[in-house]
Amino acid sequence: MSEKIKYLSGFGNEFASEALDGALPEGQNSPQVCPYGLYAEQISGTAFTAPRGFNQRTWVYRIRPSVSHTPYSQATRPAALAAEMVSTPNQLRWSPFKLPEAGESVTFVQGLKTVCGYGDPSMRAGIATLIYTANANMSTQRHSFYNADGDMLIVPQQGALLIRTEMGLLRVAPTEIVVIPRGIKFSVDLPDGPSRGYICETFDRHWELPDLGPIGANGLANPRDFLHPVAAYQDIDTGAPFTIFTKYQSNFFSLQQAHSPFDVVAWHGNYTPYKYDLKLFNAVNTVTFDHMDPSIFTVLTVKTGNPGVALADFVIFPPRWMVAENTFRPPWFHRNCMSEFMGLISGGYDAKAEGFSPGGASLHSAFSAHGPDVSTFEKASAEDLKPIKLRPDGLAFMFETSLMMSVSKWALEECGDTLQKEYYSVWQGMPKKFNPNKK
Structure with a gap:
């Protein structure tokens, strides 16, 4: 043996x-x-x-x-x-x-x-x-x-x-x-x-x-x-x-x-x-401006018969350098035709100030809006955009699918207080910044 x-x-x-x-x-x-x-x-x-x-x-x-x-x-x-x-x-x-x-x-x-x-x-x-x-x-x-x-x-x-x-x-x-x-x-x-x-x-x-x-x-x-x-x-x-x-x-x-x-x-x-x-994943990222689509972080994929559309993508968000200028660096507000299940292996995630912890998860279903919470938005909008090493201890991932996911009754009702029922509140109170007289 x-x-x-x-x-x-x-x-x-x-x-x-x-x-x-x-x-x-x-x-x-x-x-x-x-x-x-x-x-x-x-x-x-x-x-x-x-x-x-x-x-x-x-x-x-x-x-x-x-x-x-x-x-x-x-x-x-x-x-x-x-x-x-x-x-x-x-x-x-x-x-x-x-x-x-x-x-x-x-x-x-x-x-x-x-x-x-x-x-x-x-x-x-x-x-x-x-x-x-x-x-x-x-x-x-x-x-x-x-x-x-x-x-x-x-x-x-x-x-x-x-x-x-x-x-x-x-x-x-x-x-x-x-x-x-x-x-x-x-x-x-x-x-x-x-x-x-x-x-x-x-x-x-x-x-x-x-x-x-x-x-x-x-x-x-x-x-x-x-x-x-x-x-x-x-x-x-x-x-x-x-x-x-x-x-x-x-x-x-x-x-x-x-x-x-x-x-x-x-x-x-x-x-x-x-x-x-x-840790061996060789990340690709922008070196000028704007925020690349998360598809550039795909490790593995399961294809469908529709070219470019995946049954499943396994995507990671590893530690990496952020250098984009004049750019809102965290993931932007988004409505996606795909369903996104995210987990956190270690550290933190740049789109969330708190509440998204290692061993937890989130699900943003097809065309359900999501994005940074209020405090993350305010911080990212005002910070000095110097090159930084993003989350040296952080490793998040996403299972993304073209299917519209249903949620188990266990995950909604039977897993105790694990489900954060007030999750929606992280986007409440987004300040109105619009001023038609000031560009």
């Missing part, structure tokens, strides 16, 4: 990894007899006939095939994932989502909660935004999980995640992200104790790097900085059975098997989990 965490570098390429020398078959994917008596199994992330540039699949060579398990049975779904969805155009903001109470035992999967979303995973259409709060290791209970509904882009905010996947191990700390493609089994342990973070779940297509257009060949996220795990297998078939949970058409099921689901000794392909360090 190999436990050492190592990585393969790159994005969207064909990778190969083996924990035992010669475990990968040579020259073909499924020989009559695999090395070491392993079983060949393919995991297809796209249709077989998808164009080569979009086709994603991985061959794994494992100790036992995945099909060796008991029948699926209905499992208890975390209550907040079953919450009723409500339509509202109101601007919404939440204080930091609460961690599990002392004495509770909540794993990553048990702590999943839907905040907002829209669509139907059975139609491969839509998106969901979730948060997780957890304080217990899945491995202790021999639990694992796979999501048949969609890919999960996970953004830790507090506490690192030690994620065991079929392809190997990933350690993901705050300021890093990880993408677990649909159908890939994984479990999450918490090496730093109680943990909290955000998830963007997408039901159609997969995440990819955005096109750079006039920016050219370099900038934003560099493909070589994305890291994939290397093979690290478990050969365990004694003791308590392993329980695998799955989310399928928004319902929860479970199965049991006598052996570890993480028994892949070797693999090759391009359908794998991966992580990225957001």
Whole structure:
């Protein structure tokens, strides 16, 4: 059994990894007899006939095939994932989502909660935004999980995640992200104790790097900085059975098997989990005047069939230099055809004076106006525009989607005092400055 965490570098390429020398078959994917008596199994992330540039699949060579398990049975779904969805155009903001109470035992999967979303995973259409709060290791209970509904882009905010996947191990700390493609089994342990973070779940297509257009060949996220795990297998078939949970058409099921689901000794392909360090993002910004569109801060995107329109964009607002002259530097007042869910990993955010805290979130729905609060507006309108390093300790992000999001009943009514019901008041009292006699 190999436990050492190592990585393969790159994005969207064909990778190969083996924990035992010669475990990968040579020259073909499924020989009559695999090395070491392993079983060949393919995991297809796209249709077989998808164009080569979009086709994603991985061959794994494992100790036992995945099909060796008991029948699926209905499992208890975390209550907040079953919450009723409500339509509202109101601007919404939440204080930091609460961690599990002392004495509770909540794993990553048990702590999943839907905040907002829209669509139907059975139609491969839509998106969901979730948060997780957890304080217990899945491995202790021999639990694992796979999501048949969609890919999960996970953004830790507090506490690192030690994620065991079929392809190997990933350690993901705050300021890093990880993408677990649909159908890939994984479990999450918490090496730093109680943990909290955000998830963007997408039901159609997969995440990819955005096109750079006039920016050219370099900038934003560099493909070589994305890291994939290397093979690290478990050969365990004694003791308590392993329980695998799955989310399928928004319902929860479970199965049991006598052996570890993480028994892949070797693999090759391009359908794998991966992580990225957001500190490596090479931001692009204005060096003259005005405020660039936030799309210049896109790390990853899930495209739709409409050119330039995303099912989801993952956008970050990292520390960066601000040098624009004669410019209102914070984000301007705005009404957007897209829906914007924002979270804060650390520090503060330049459009808000207070109330937007690490571990919290906001949602500004399609064409619902938003922008800087009164005190931020007044300060930015009067400050001396010298070059500054913006929020050296701050890191905010946005899940932006072309869909009109509904909000879960849990996020509106059942998360205690986390919802800031007076959020609208931050824009009240905007002073009237208009004077037709003074330009």
